[in-house]
Structure formats: structure tokens, C-alpha cells
Amino acid sequence: xxxxxxxxxxxxIREAADMGILDGVTTNPSLMAKEGIAGKDNxxxxxxxxxxxxxxxxxxxxxxxxxxxxIREGQELAEIAPNIVVKVPMIREGVKAISKFTExxxxxxxxLVFSSAQAILAAKAGATYVSxxxxxxxxxxxxxxxxxxxxxxxxxxxxxATEVLxxxxxxxxxxxDCAMAGADVVTCPLKTIEGLFKHxxxxxxxxxxxxxxxxxxx
Ligand code: E4P
Numbered sequence: 001x002x003x004x005x006x007x008x009x010x011x012x013i014r015e016a017a018d019m020g021i022l023d024g025v026t027t028n029p030s031l032m033a034k035e036g037i038a039g040k041d042n043x044x045x046x047x048x049x050x051x052x053x054x055x056x057x058x059x060x061x062x063x064x065x066x067x068x069x070x071i072r073e074g075q076e077l078a079e080i081a082p083n084i085v086v087k088v089p090m091i092r093e094g095v096k097a098i099s100k101f102t103e104x105x106x107x108x109x110x111x112l113v114f115s116s117a118q119a120i121l122a123a124k125a126g127a128t129y130v131s132x133x134x135x136x137x138x139x140x141x142x143x144x145x146x147x148x149x150x151x152x153x154x155x156x157x158x159x160x161a162t163e164v165l166x167x168x169x170x171x172x173x174x175x176x177d178c179a180m181a182g183a184d185v186v187t188c189p190l191k192t193i194e195g196l197f198k199h200x201x202x203x204x205x206x207x208x209x210x211x212x213x214x215x216x217x218x
């Protein structure tokens with residue numbers, strides 16, 4: 001299972017890359033805004049900086065919602081670097097654009113997916129990745145993980161090549177459950193990745209090992 005970091009913050013990307021476990025980056029317009037990145041040139045420059053920091057894929061999201069605009073924007077984003085993946089929303093015009101990008105050899109990430117029916121459309125259009133949002137479904141009092149199990153099963157039934165990129169991840173349990181479900185990728189904030197390290201018995205065990213060593217070795 002690949003690990004992507006879900007941020008536009010360069011320091012956090014560097015920190016995750018330094019851990020040696022980072023396979024890529026996802027961003028969205030809200031994450032870019034959080035970093036104060038505004039204006040087309042700055043946005044393109046920021047994506048270029050991120051793309052240089054990692055070997056893996058970097059999802060850069062379009063803002064347009066009509067076909068021609070999505071294609072224009074997507075081509076510009078794809079030209080930034082070979083590891084840029086164009087992130088396109090799950091809307092009618094978006095699916096049409098993903099299909100066109102597939103023909104053009106431009107890789108895509110279909111975002112804002114909340115049902116397996118939508119995920120079928122993304123795969124049919126040839127999306128490289130599909131991004132189901134687990135946490136936002138949980139927020140509606142439903143179970144976001146059900147969606148991951150469904151999509152993984154449907155894609156396996158038909159041998160769809162689209163990779164399941166579990167997004168809107170909030171907890172270590174989400175990550176473990178995604179691994180159990182067979183998701184290809186999880187994208188999470190740095191804090192959630194760091195949460196994976198934690199177990200009280202590890203801390204207690206290490207403290208005891210060091211104390212025992214120090215008893216004899218000073
Ligand atoms: C990533 O591709 C998504 O945009 C992101 O995971 C959404 O996460 P959120 O629901 O925490 O905003």
C-alpha cells in the first residue's frame with residue numbers, strides 16, 4: 001500500500017519524505033489556500049516545488065468545472081513535471097475530461113467520490129486513481145470504510161486498472177482498515193501518519209530496556 005501525504009505544506013512534505021515511507025502527495029484547493037498560495041503563477045510554482053521534493057505522484061487539482069476549462073488547466077498542470085497527476089472532480093464534465101485525458105496519455109485522479117457508482121464511472125473513464133473520501137462519509141454518521149471495501153471488490157471483479165486512493169483519512173484505524181480492504185494508496189495528514197508510530201507498550205518497553213542497560217553500563 002502506498003502512502004501519500006495530504007498537504008501543500010512543504011515542511012510537512014519534507015518531514016514525511018525524511019521518514020523514508022513517502023510515495024506521493026495529494027493537494028486540493030483548500031490545502032493550497034491554507035498555505036496562502038494564490039494566483040496562477042504562484043500555484044504552478046508551488047506544484048513544481050512539491051513535484052521536485054518527491055519521486056512519486058503529486059495530485060494537482062483543477063478549478064474549472066466545464067470540459068474545455070478542465071482540459072486546458074489539466075494540460076498546463078501536467079506540463080509542470082512528469083509526476084504531476086491531474087485531479088478532476090467527479091462531475092459529468094469531469095468524467096468526460098478524464099476520458100479525454102486518458103486518450104491524451106495524461107494521468108488523472110478522480111476526486112470527491114462518495115459512492116461506488118461514481119467509482120465505476122471514474123474507472124470506465126480510465127482514471128489513474130479514484131479518491132473516495134472516508135472521513136467525510138463518517139462525518140455524516142455513515143461508515144466510510146464500506147465504500148473502500150465496495151470499490152476494491154468491484155474493481156477486482158472487472159480488472160479495472162484504476163488505483164483506489166483512500167482519502168479524507170482521519171485516524172490510524174482508517175489506515176489499518178484500508179490496508180485490510182486492499183486499498184492501493186492512503187493519503188493522510190502528517191499527524192495521522194505520525195499516529196502510526198504510537199503504542200504505549202513500545203514506550204514502556206523501550207524505557208525498561210534503556211533502564212536495564214543503564215543499570216550495568218552507567
Ligand atoms: C485528498 O485527495 C482529499 O482532497 C482530502 O483527503 C480531503 O480530506 P478532508 O476531508 O480531511 O478535507
